[in-house]
Amino acid sequence: GAGVSQSPSNKVTEKGKDVELRCDPISGHTALYWYRQSLGQGLEFLIYFQGNSAPDKSGLPSDRFSAERTGGSVSTLTIQRTQQEDSAVYLCASSPQGESYEQYFGPGTRLTVT
């Protein structure tokens, strides 16, 4: 069956521009997570969705970062006024129900801010 998909796979943007990253979770998965991996770092948790609501946004690094999820499915992570330190691979994951460590990850979006 179809796994988690993310688009675009690569994004190069100029400093100061806004970007939107998209995640399509596995159909029927109620929980969705966003992570990022900066160069030389481990995966860093950003936000967790249960359905369309985000009970945990504690990992978002600044108010330039926001995310939404609609219809309990697709999620968009938006970064406003991008900075060079935002350059990273952004990973999305989903799990069948509730909080779980057994997550199914997408291939990620590599964001480069020039």
Add this chain to the structure above:
Amino acid sequence: DQQVKQNSPSLSVQEGRISILNCDYTNSMFDYFLWYKKYPAEGPTFLISISSIKDKNEDGRFTVFLNKSAKHLSLHIVPSQPGDSAVYFCAASAMAGTYKYIFGTGTRLKVLA
């Protein structure tokens, strides 16, 4: 400061031999540990877990060992196969059933045919 450390960024092993990937952590409250495997251009996939009530968990060719007093865990792959070549991440958490794990930076394993 990295709470979960994988000090070897890369490791090469001959096919058929044992691969040992190491992970150290600093937070004594961590009780739940995971290993994920990641192939190029793919997302990480869950491999194996262990909780602190055990010191060993085995799943086929993969065994994870936990030494709580040393704050150290290791993943053993026996025998190693070329298809095991990937980046391996360890992760740790202080809470059961949670998604909030602290991940290490990964070790790239290359199994030579």
